[in-house]
Amino acid sequence: MKKPNIVQLNNQYITDENLKKRYKEEENRKKNRFMGTVLVFVMLLFILPAYNLVSSYRNLQERKDEVVKLTKEYQSLTKETQQEKLLVEQLKNEDYVEKYARAKYYLARQGETIYPVPSLLPK
Known part of the structure; x- marks a missing residue:
């Protein structure tokens, strides 16, 4: 196998360019890390209200079910009360x-x- 005939120059320009490249990569990492942190924070900000919204909706549905149940109970008690009043009138x-x-x-x-x-x- 043949070795490539590429020779890397090690002068001041190449060193400066490599250093600039490393700085840019480090800046990109910092930006990405910052954006990741911001993204996690934004997700948390949306998760908490969404959880509260779902909890409120579930609570509302339970209240609606309770209202329906109590309405049926009220109707049955009203009917029973009317029957009792009729019995009272008849017992006279x-x-x-x-x-x-x-x-x-x-x-x-x-x-x-x-x-x-x-x-x-x-x-």
Whole structure:
């Protein structure tokens, strides 16, 4: 194998050019390191608000689910309250009270026999 016929000159100009090249490379490394640091910092600045946004959205969805649940519960309680008010009004009638006591508590007059029919029980 043949050796190349290239001879490197070692004069002041070559040394200065090599030194300039090293300085430029070092400056580029510093710039790249600085830009990397800035990039990481910017990413952190965006990550924290994004996390807070996602957390707030999740919290909002939980609240919406809770509102729906409480609305259904309110409707069922309103319906139950109306039924109770209706029962109170009906219990003011003595005939209904007698019928209710006979059906629900199996009360009977002396000499009567009671045959309960579940579908006829008052609610």
